Amino acid sequence: MGVNHRRAIYPGSFDPVTFGHLDVISRASHLFDSVIVAVATGEGKKPLFSVADRIAMLKESTSDNSAVEVVSLDGLLVDFARKRNVFTVIRGLRAVSDFEFEFQMALMNRKLESRLETVFLTPKEDYTYLSSRIVKEVSRLGGDVSLFIPAPAAKKLREIIR
Numbered sequence: 685m686g687v688n689h690r691r692a693i694y695p696g697s698f699d700p701v702t703f704g705h706l707d708v709i710s711r712a713s714h715l716f717d718s719v720i721v722a723v724a725t726g727e728g729k730k731p732l733f734s735v736a737d738r739i740a741m742l743k744e745s746t747s748d749n750s751a752v753e754v755v756s757l758d759g760l761l762v763d764f765a766r767k768r769n770v771f772t773v774i775r776g777l778r779a780v781s782d783f784e785f786e787f788q789m790a791l792m793n794r795k796l797e798s799r800l801e802t803v804f805l806t807p808k809e810d811y812t813y814l815s816s817r818i819v820k821e822v823s824r825l826g827g828d829v830s831l832f833i834p835a836p837a838a839k840k841l842r843e844i845i846r
Contacts, residue, residue, distance in 0.1 A: 689718070690716045690728040690772070691719070691720065691766065692770065693722050693761070694719055694720070694722065695761055695773065696721075696723070696724060697723070698723055698742055699731040699733050699816050699820075700841055701741050701745055701816075702814045702815070702816055702819060702832055704778065705776070705784070706746070707808050708776040708807055710749070711805050711807075713749055713751040717751065719751055719752050719753070720753050720770060721742055721746070722756070723735055723738045724757050725756050726830070733773050733844070735756050735814065737840060744834075745837070750815040761793060762797040764796060767777050771797070771800050772801050773803070774802075774803055775789075775790070776807055778807060778810060778812045779812060793836050819832050820841070825846055841844035
């Protein structure tokens with residue numbers, strides 16, 4: 685790895701991964717030499733899928749992008765960043781409503797680790813309304829989610845929500 689190797693971390697719950705997430709990963713991989721997709725293990729959101737399932741869905745959905753590494757994230761993002769020596773965080777912003785929370789998180793992370801910078805990326809317009817929460821609700825109500833999430837995630841979601 686060269687001195688100028690630019691790396692970034694894209695943390696999230698990815699429960700499940702959506703086309704919006706994949707769009708942000710793709711955009712980030714054009715800006716950085718490598719992107720670590722860090723799947724949060726925290727139970728605060730009570731995820732539908734296990735960490736192993738979320739990692740598997742992401743790995744399958746990003747297998748064509750050699751710049752992407754998918755790993756689990758347990759604990760504070762700043763500790764993960766220090767351990768990996770990566771101090772750029774990618775966050776997706778879908779709408780103005782995302783900004784306040786994301787801005788607070790960016791400032792908190794920077795307070796905890798002054799080297800940490802957050803880069804906000806906006807997804808393709810087609811994905812600005814997408815969230816994992818909405819996708820799960822559509823699936824629970826019997827809707828087709830194949831327009832919103834990659835095939836590995838849609839298959840797994842159908843197995844869980846019957």
